[in-house]
Amino acid sequence: MRSSPRKAQYWLVKSEPDCFSFDDLWTAPRRTTGWDGVRNYQARNFLRDAMRVGDGVLYYHSGAEPPGVAGIARVASASYPDPTQFDPAAEHFDPKSRREMPLWFQVDIQAVRKLPRFLSLRTLKSEKALARMRVLQRGQRLSVMPVEPAEWGIVLALGGLEARDF
DNA sequence: GCCAACGTTGGC
DNA sequence: GCCAACGTTGGC
Numbered sequence: 004m005r006s007s008p009r010k011a012q013y014w015l016v017k018s019e020p021d022c023f024s025f026d027d028l029w030t031a032p033r034r035t036t037g038w039d040g041v042r043n044y045q046a047r048n049f050l051r052d053a054m055r056v057g058d059g060v061l062y063y064h065s066g067a068e069p070p071g072v073a074g075i076a077r078v079a080s081a082s083y084p085d086p087t088q089f090d091p092a093a094e095h096f097d098p099k100s101r102r103e104m105p106l107w108f109q110v111d112i113q114a115v116r117k118l119p120r121f122l123s124l125r126t127l128k129s130e131k132a133l134a135r136m137r138v139l140q141r142g143q144r145l146s147v148m149p150v151e152p153a154e155w156g157i158v159l160a161l162g163g164l165e166a167r168d169f
Numbered sequence: 170g171c172c173a174a175c176g177t178t179g180g181c
Numbered sequence: 182g183c184c185a186a187c188g189t190t191g192g193c
Contacts, residue, residue, distance in 0.1 A: 019179090142185075142186040144179070144186075
């Protein structure tokens with residue numbers, strides 16, 4: 004039996020630009036980095052179980068002035084164990100994790116396009132069509148979350164990109 | 170299994 | 182710096 008083509012999937016990831024900005028990703032080797040350090044089970048499940056190579060990623064700057072979407076990226080690898088969980092010197096070392104049964108996973112993400120217009124949180128909130136977007140719901144703190152295909156299209160358009168730019 | 174205390178996130 | 186919201190921890 005053959006599987007039918009997958010529907011396109013989209014995600015949003017958060018990063019504090021003081022820590023790792025979209026420009027940092029853009030200038031990284033192959034414009035790619037391992038998205039390590041995620042230590043939330045719901046976010047872990049998205050990384051480990053749902054993300055696929057080629058999925059679209061909105062790169063969101065949190066803790067920034069202003070916060071908002073800075074660029075788009077793509078999932079560039081299958082998920083694999085986050086090596087920092089095993090490193091006692093790493094900030095996100097997790098002594099509960101075992102190499103034979105890792106707790107935490109990551110994917111590689113690769114920058115695709117910088118948004119011609121940075122899309123501030125304020126602007127996102129003002130867009131009625133995005134009212135249900137997950138990142139805009141009060142109290143949500145996930146650093147990795149799904150984005151609806153329609154929302155992806157609206158965000159790209161607001162940011163000055165077209166669908167074919169991805 | 171409950172729930173209070175605590176730590177973290179992240180906008181403002 | 183403040184604080185609301187949330188996840189985790191640990192006593193019971």
